Amino acid sequence: MIFEILALAGCGLFVSELLRSRRLSSETQERLRALVETSPAAIVILDQGGAIELANRAAVDLMVPTEMTLMGQPIATFLPELQNVLRSDSEAQLRAAMQCQVHRGNGETFVAEVWFSTYQENGAPKLAAIIADVTEEQPDGVLSDPARLEGTERPSLKGRQVAVLRLVLEGLPNSEIASRLEMTPSAVKNTLQQLFSKAGVKNRSQLVRVALERYRDLL
Secondary structure, X not given: OHHHHHHHHXXXXXXXXXXXXXXXXXXXXHHHHXXXXXXXXXXXXXXXXXXXXXXXXXXXXXXXXXOOOOOOOEHHHOOHHHHHHHOOOXXXXXXXXXXXXXXXXXXXXXXXXXXXXXXXXXXEEEEEEEEEEOHHHOOOOOOOOHHHHOOOOOOOOOHHHHHHHHHHHOOOOHHHHHHHHOOOHHXXXXXXHHHHXXXXXXXXXHHHHHHHHHOHHHO
């Protein structure tokens, strides 16, 4: 447990480093790469096409327990939800967390909590993500079944619901969402509950995943 807490603290510092600027200086890029390579948490960095540009030892051990390499591989092979993030035409910086299934190189799958942030490097969009296996922590059925949702009509969202959802994907807490949208905190909470119900999820991280799958065009 102590190791997990330290790993998550490192994730917070890592994401904070990304959020200092939409554009990273050369010095920051080097610090970022050093942090990725030495972190005990599984970290990957994607280029604008969705290919894995950098992956540390922890990510390789977690996602490809074979002789397969991660470098240069499309993230869609392992974690298609992150490919959905990179498809966005919006310039808004996304920094959120989601629960989803990850496909290992040997065909196995596991439930993961994924923290991610988009940023700019030399004018090109990039994405950095921390991936943690939380399979044993999740009760059965914690994730909505994409196969069950596929082909079904998605529930429509009202303007305020879309506005709240966009800020959730920017990683803002309820208090800041309320301030940005001139809503009361209780109104934000109620709107989130409406979104949970429409998306068929129980928490924010699951909502992020479903939003990227089914409401990408609204974000």
